[in-house]
Amino acid sequence: MTARNLRINPTRLWDMHMEMAKIGPGIAGGNNRQTLTDDDKLGRDLFKRWCEEAGMTVSIDTMGNMFARRPGKNDSLPPVMTGSHLDTQPTGGRFDGIFGVLAALEAVRTMNDLGIETEHPIEVVNWTNEEGSRFPPPMVGSGVFSGTFKQADAYAIEDVDGATLGGELERIGYKGDVACAQRPVKAFFECHIEQGPMLENEGKSIGVVTGVQAMRWYKGRVLGEARHAGTTPPQNRKDALTAASKLFIEIDAIMRRRGDEGRCTVGLAQAFPGSPNVCPDRVEFTIDMRNPTTDELNAMDRELRAAAEQLYTETGCGFELEESWFSEPTVFAQECVDAIRNGAESHGHGWREIMSGAGHDAVHMNRVAPTAMIFIPCTDGISHNEAEYASPEHIAAGADTLLAAMLEFANVQE
Numbered sequence: 001m002t003a004r005n006l007r008i009n010p011t012r013l014w015d016m017h018m019e020m021a022k023i024g025p026g027i028a029g030g031n032n033r034q035t036l037t038d039d040d041k042l043g044r045d046l047f048k049r050w051c052e053e054a055g056m057t058v059s060i061d062t063m064g065n066m067f068a069r070r071p072g073k074n075d076s077l078p079p080v081m082t083g084s085h086l087d088t089q090p091t092g093g094r095f096d097g098i099f100g101v102l103a104a105l106e107a108v109r110t111m112n113d114l115g116i117e118t119e120h121p122i123e124v125v126n127w128t129n130e131e132g133s134r135f136p137p138p139m140v141g142s143g144v145f146s147g148t149f150k151q152a153d154a155y156a157i158e159d160v161d162g163a164t165l166g167g168e169l170e171r172i173g174y175k176g177d178v179a180c181a182q183r184p185v186k187a188f189f190e191c192h193i194e195q196g197p198m199l200e201n202e203g204k205s206i207g208v209v210t211g212v213q214a215m216r217w218y219k220g221r222v223l224g225e226a227r228h229a230g231t232t233p234p235q236n237r238k239d240a241l242t243a244a245s246k247l248f249i250e251i252d253a254i255m256r257r258r259g260d261e262g263r264c265t266v267g268l269a270q271a272f273p274g275s276p277n278v279c280p281d282r283v284e285f286t287i288d289m290r291n292p293t294t295d296e297l298n299a300m301d302r303e304l305r306a307a308a309e310q311l312y313t314e315t316g317c318g319f320e321l322e323e324s325w326f327s328e329p330t331v332f333a334q335e336c337v338d339a340i341r342n343g344a345e346s347h348g349h350g351w352r353e354i355m356s357g358a359g360h361d362a363v364h365m366n367r368v369a370p371t372a373m374i375f376i377p378c379t380d381g382i383s384h385n386e387a388e389y390a391s392p393e394h395i396a397a398g399a400d401t402l403l404a405a406m407l408e409f410a411n412v413q414e
């Protein structure tokens with residue numbers, strides 16, 4: 001039999017999204033279901049019930065990651081794993097993360113409907129604290145699973161009220177007894193909304209995600225001289241804010257020279273002493289730079305430093321740039337990328353390859369097993385916003401593609 005163009009049940013998948021969205025509603029049609037809150041517990045309970053109704057066995061690890069397992073014919077083989085996260089931002093949408101978990105569950109329900117057996121077991125996962133809004137940093141559950149983070153450090157993270165991640169896991173009853181640690185996984189797939197506008201702009205239904213961009217963060221300072229705003233003529237000024245503004249325009253130009261391939265953001269800037277009638281003597285700011293390759297990211301770094309040199313000569317203000325974080329690009333496994341592309345093609349869905357601009361649990365899982373992601377469009381590229389929307393048709397297209405890719409790895413019985 002060919003497993004390639006089986007269709008999931010689109011109505012059932014959409015209805016699950018709408019059911020889940022009732023838990024932890026936001027104030028503007030989205031969701032506020034932050035990790036390890038009472039509402040997160042209710043969302044987890046509902047997911048667990050659905051999985052058990054689909055004949056799966058749910059286990060919880062010591063980080064609260066939930067694994068729903070459908071046995072394989074040879075149950076000692078490593079599982080094909082798929083999923084994402086049910087937690088949301090404080091003003092989050094109904095699809096970010098949720099789509100990846102529910103598409104995985106729907107794929108299993110479809111396999112049940114069609115009586116499909118696989119050699120490898122299938123596991124549907126809900127990772128704890130992907131968002132990181134309540135307990136920063138993000139992607140902690142998959143981070144501990146992959147060995148990137150230490151569990152003790154994760155347990156100690158506090159929210160703004162001083163509650164710890166470990167304490168809250170226990171309070172909502174989701175600190176499980178299975179050790180949270182790497183184990184053999186045949187392949188990992190994650191469905192997610194794009195959270196950007198590229199698929200929608202091109203009218204494509206499926207993003208075949210080949211990896212995640214390299215990223216570098218900086219803390220920057222511009223140093224000038226505080227002077228009286230009314231008495232200091234232009235030639236006597238070393239205005240740090242004017243100098244910083246020139247640099248910010250250069251930073252934007254570094255991005256635009258790279259078309260679609262680069263990202264530069266000054267997300268935070270503050271001038272000191274911060275008085276209306278004093279030329280600022282100091283500006284502190286952040287830079288977030290991203291590119292698909294480390295080489296290009298390094299080239300962007302050189303252009304940034306050259307621009308700062310040039311502006312020092314022009315303005316007399318000092319520029320300091322301190323790298324505060326670097327993250328290597330993630331390159332997903334070619335065999336998983338191929339399986340996703342084949343799945344999209346066999347269903348006749350328009351697709352394009354795409355690099356993710358955002359981090360995902362799949363980045364950590366890429367260290368454990370061959371991994372890749374499936375993106376679908378979301379309206380206007382809006383995400384981390386209650387207005388976030390993905391259409392039932394695109395959700396179904398993503399889940400169909402996921403099912404095809406999973407079955408390619410799980411060895412369907414003829």
Ligand SMILES: [Zn+2]
Pocket residue numbers: 085096097130192
């Ligand atoms: Zn997400």
